[in-house]
Amino acid sequence: MNSLRKITAFFKKSLIVQMNYTLDFFISIFNTVFVIAVFFFLIRLFNQNLYLEKYKGDLFTFLLIGLAYARFLDTWLNCFSNSLQSEFFCGALEMILVTPIKIFEILFFSTLWPQVYALFHVLIYFTVGITFFQAHISASGYLLASLIALVSMIIFMGFGIISAAILLIFKRGLPLRSVLYASSLFLGGAYFPVEVLPQAFQKISYILPVTYSLRAIRNVLINGYTINLVYDDVKILFIFAIILFPASLYIFKRAFRHAKSVGSLAHY
Amino acid sequence: MHAIITKNLTKYFFHRRGLFKKQKITAVNRINLTVEKGEIFGLLGPNGAGKTTLIKMLTTILTPSDGNITVNGFDLRKEEEKIKCSISLIYPGERSFYPRLTGRQNLAFFSGLYGIPSHLAKSKISELLEMVGLKDKADVWFEEYSSGMAQRLAVARGLLNNPDIIFMDEPTKSLDPLEAQKFRIFIKEFVIREQKKTVFLATHQLNEAEEVCSRIAILHLGEIRFCGSVGEVIGPEKKTLYDLFLEAVGQGKHEFS
Numbered sequence: 001m002n003s004l005r006k007i008t009a010f011f012k013k014s015l016i017v018q019m020n021y022t023l024d025f026f027i028s029i030f031n032t033v034f035v036i037a038v039f040f041f042l043i044r045l046f047n048q049n050l051y052l053e054k055y056k057g058d059l060f061t062f063l064l065i066g067l068a069y070a071r072f073l074d075t076w077l078n079c080f081s082n083s084l085q086s087e088f089f090c091g092a093l094e095m096i097l098v099t100p101i102k103i104f105e106i107l108f109f110s111t112l113w114p115q116v117y118a119l120f121h122v123l124i125y126f127t128v129g130i131t132f133f134q135a136h137i138s139a140s141g142y143l144l145a146s147l148i149a150l151v152s153m154i155i156f157m158g159f160g161i162i163s164a165a166i167l168l169i170f171k172r173g174l175p176l177r178s179v180l181y182a183s184s185l186f187l188g189g190a191y192f193p194v195e196v197l198p199q200a201f202q203k204i205s206y207i208l209p210v211t212y213s214l215r216a217i218r219n220v221l222i223n224g225y226t227i228n229l230v231y232d233d234v235k236i237l238f239i240f241a242i243i244l245f246p247a248s249l250y251i252f253k254r255a256f257r258h259a260k261s262v263g264s265l266a267h268y
Numbered sequence: 269m270h271a272i273i274t275k276n277l278t279k280y281f282f283h284r285r286g287l288f289k290k291q292k293i294t295a296v297n298r299i300n301l302t303v304e305k306g307e308i309f310g311l312l313g314p315n316g317a318g319k320t321t322l323i324k325m326l327t328t329i330l331t332p333s334d335g336n337i338t339v340n341g342f343d344l345r346k347e348e349e350k351i352k353c354s355i356s357l358i359y360p361g362e363r364s365f366y367p368r369l370t371g372r373q374n375l376a377f378f379s380g381l382y383g384i385p386s387h388l389a390k391s392k393i394s395e396l397l398e399m400v401g402l403k404d405k406a407d408v409w410f411e412e413y414s415s416g417m418a419q420r421l422a423v424a425r426g427l428l429n430n431p432d433i434i435f436m437d438e439p440t441k442s443l444d445p446l447e448a449q450k451f452r453i454f455i456k457e458f459v460i461r462e463q464k465k466t467v468f469l470a471t472h473q474l475n476e477a478e479e480v481c482s483r484i485a486i487l488h489l490g491e492i493r494f495c496g497s498v499g500e501v502i503g504p505e506k507k508t509l510y511d512l513f514l515e516a517v518g519q520g521k522h523e524f525s
Contacts (some may be wrong), residue, residue, distance in 0.1 A: 002383035009380020013369065020368045020409075091363030095425075098327050099381040100352040261331045262281060263324065 006101060007109045014113030032071075032124045039063050040133045051193045055222045061135045065218050066190035068125040072149065073184060073210065075118035076156035077177050080164035083110040094266050103256050104249070107164065141220035144227060148220065151237045152213040158244035165248070165255035171264070184210040209240045270338070271433050271466040272303035272326060277335035279321050279490075295321040297490040298335065303483075305432075308460055308467040310481030312474065312509075314517055318490040319470040323437050326468065327357045340432050353382075356431040358422050360441045367411035371402055371421050374410055375428060382429040396424040399458070415442040419451070427459075433466045434459065440476060448473075452480050474509045484509075486516040493517070 018025060043059050055062050087093040087110070096106060129135035163177045185191065187201055188210030194202055205211045216233035219225040227234070259265045279296040296318045303309040313319050324330035326337060328348050337344040340354040365374045372393055379389035397406045400420040405413065413421065419442060426434050436455075440448035459465050471477055477484050478498060485495040493516035494501075501512050 005380050005383045005385070008386075009377050012380070013366065013373070013377045016373055017366060017368045090366055092366065094324075094329050095357065095359065095364045095378070096381060097329055098352060098355070098357045099378065099429075100349050100383070101381050257331070260329070261333075263321070263330050265329065 003105065006105055007112060010106075010109040011112050011116075014110070018113070018117065028121065029124060032121050033128050035067060036064065036125060036128050036133060039067070051195050054193075055218055056136070058136055058222060060133060061129075061137065061222055062193075062218060063191060064125060064129040064133075064135050065221055066214065068122045069149075069210075069214055069217065070185055070190050071121050071125070072118055072153070073156060073190075074181060075114050076153055077160045077163065077181050079111040079114040080107060080157070080160045081167045081177065082114070083107075084164050084167055088266070091266065097265065103253075107161070107252070137221050138224035141224055144230075145217045145220045148213060148216045148230070148234060148237065151234065151241050152209065152217075154241040154245050155209045155213075155237065158241070158248035161245075161248035161252050165252040168252075168255040168259045168264075184208055187211070189214050209237060212236045269305050269341070270302050271305045271307075271340060272301065272309075272468065273336075273338040274299050274301045274326075275336040276300065277322070277325065277332055277337060279318075279325060279330065279333050295490050296325070299487075299490075299492055301485060301492070301495070303466060303468060305466050306460070306464055307482045308455065308469060308480050310477035310484040311468065311470040311487060312472065312477050312484055312513060313470075313487035314472060317487040317517075319472075319487055320437055321490075322487070323357070323435050323468070323470050327355060327435050328352055353429070354432045356426040356429060356434050358426040358434060358436040358439050360419065360422070360438055365410045365418065365421065368409060370407045370409055371397065371413065371417075371424075372406040374421065375425060378425050379428050384428070392428065393424075396427055399427075400424045400454075416444065416447040419443055419447070423451070423454070427463075431465065433468065436467060436469045436471075438471055439469070440471070440473065448476070452476060456480055474513060478509050486513060488517045 040060055043063070052059055052062060084093070084107075087096065087106075093106075097103075126135070126137065130137055159180055160177075163180075166176055187197065187205040188194070188208050189205065190210070194205045194211060194215075197205065212233040216225075216230040216237070219230055219233075277296060277299040278294070280292055280294045282290040283293050285291045299322065311319050311322065321330065325332050325344075326339060328344065328351055332344070339351045342350040342354070344351060366377070369377065375393045375396065376386075376389060379393065380386075384392065394403075394406075397403050400423050402417060402420055402424065405417060410418070410421070419439065422439075426436075440451055443451060455467060455469075459467060469477070469481060481498060483495070483497050484501070486493045494512060498509070501507060501509050
């Protein structure tokens with residue numbers, strides 16, 4: 001019951017703060033719709049659907065999924081360090097730590113709102129893409145795609161938590177986040193199929209979880225694949241999740257203990 | 269019964285000097301303190317004496333390097349959660365609230381962290397806001413608060429969880445003399461006399477300590493140089509607290525260093 005009250009406190013606080021920046025809220029919705037429209041018309045202009053036979057030659061739906069995924073990826077990688085950073089800046093972190101709350105509760109509860117906000121944007125991507133720009137999404141694949149996204153979330157939250165741990169110690173976590181985000185999008189096939197890349201880059205892409213995650217989600221949502229057909233990709237994602245997530249929690253715990261010991265919790 | 273006991277409490281930091289060198293700085297050195305329940309204990313000391321470091325250790329924000337802390341009967345190393353439930357901390361207010369939340373919303377957030385049910389929190393928050401004189405400004409964004417209002421909100425937050433021990437770190441730092449005086453009266457009359465709380469007050473304002481504290485300790489370079497009741501300070505020699513303070517920090521009246 002107490003945990004529920006703490007979750008509600010963090011969620012409500014973030015929601016109110018977000019709603020107090022109404023212009024930012026509406027601009028973010030406008031940007032989402034704008035990006036979809038730009039991609040749609042660019043595709044019409046060039047209409048080059050090479051390399052996309054695997055995805056029914058549907059470049060727009062391919063990109064729409066990539067865009068939605070990138071929005072999630074941004075949140076998964078950044079929400080932990082962003083939340084910590086905003087608590088540093090307004091000076092509330094130490095005051096929160098005096099209350100009976102555990103550091104992992106702060107970490108997870110304070111990132112609930114960004115996750116919900118990202119989901120809201122992703123829903124806009126799909127709603128607008130399907131309703132106004134004829135994206136072809138297999139309705140039967142929503143549940144399976146959501147499950148794959150959930151496993152991917154655990155993996156990338158692991159990276160995000162490590163980045164937050166780096167922030168706790170070095171007060172800068174941005175380089176790791178940026179490199180991970182950019183390389184995942186570039187090499188993992190968010191905006192173009194991995195096959196377009198030179199051979200050397202393709203090899204790198206297969207050590208990145210994003211490649212398996214995006215391939216599985218696209219196959220489910222565009223080709224209507226069932227769990228049996230994406231099993232191999234999902235298996236690899238599970239392995240990533242099982243290793244990365246507990247490791248990230250351990251690293252964060254150590255970083256927190258260190259910051260608490262050297263007295264750098266309030267520094268930024 | 270003792271509210272706070274510290275035994276050989278020590279905190280040292282390693283400060284980087286150049287690329288590879290680190291220098292050990294002892295911020296708090298083997299401090300033994302006992303604070304009784306229901307008293308206002310004043311911790312005095314010049315800037316950099318170690319007051320904030322000591323308060324941070326007592327409020328669980330900072331891990332001690334050595335020694336033991338018992339707060340409200342709970343051992344810091346084993347029962348940190350229990351300590352957190354029975355204390356609160358009042359910092360200078362401006363930089364510990366969310367600017368885009370109102371005073372009421374800020375308090376609602378912290379009451380959630382204490383696990384106070386929302387229906388109880390609502391009435392408690394209204395009551396506290398009225399008590400600290402912020403009833404009319406309760407629904408104004410915190411960023412529009414003056415320093416005095418921010419400090420009063422910090423006091424309201426400090427009383428949210430009905431703590432047994434309240435730690436205050438330079439609580440009147442940003443207040444004008446009138447507000448500061450009101451604050452001191454509030455502490456004496458309400459927090460101590462009516463609510464029977466224990467207050468641990470870190471300050472470098474000697475008049476404040478003299479006015480509200482039953483006992484004081486003077487901290488300098490991480491060490492306790494004096495500890496006793498305000499009456500003991502004056503003693504048969506009729507010393508002032510100012511004289512004692514200068515003696516403790518080893519400085520003459522006309523030095524500026």
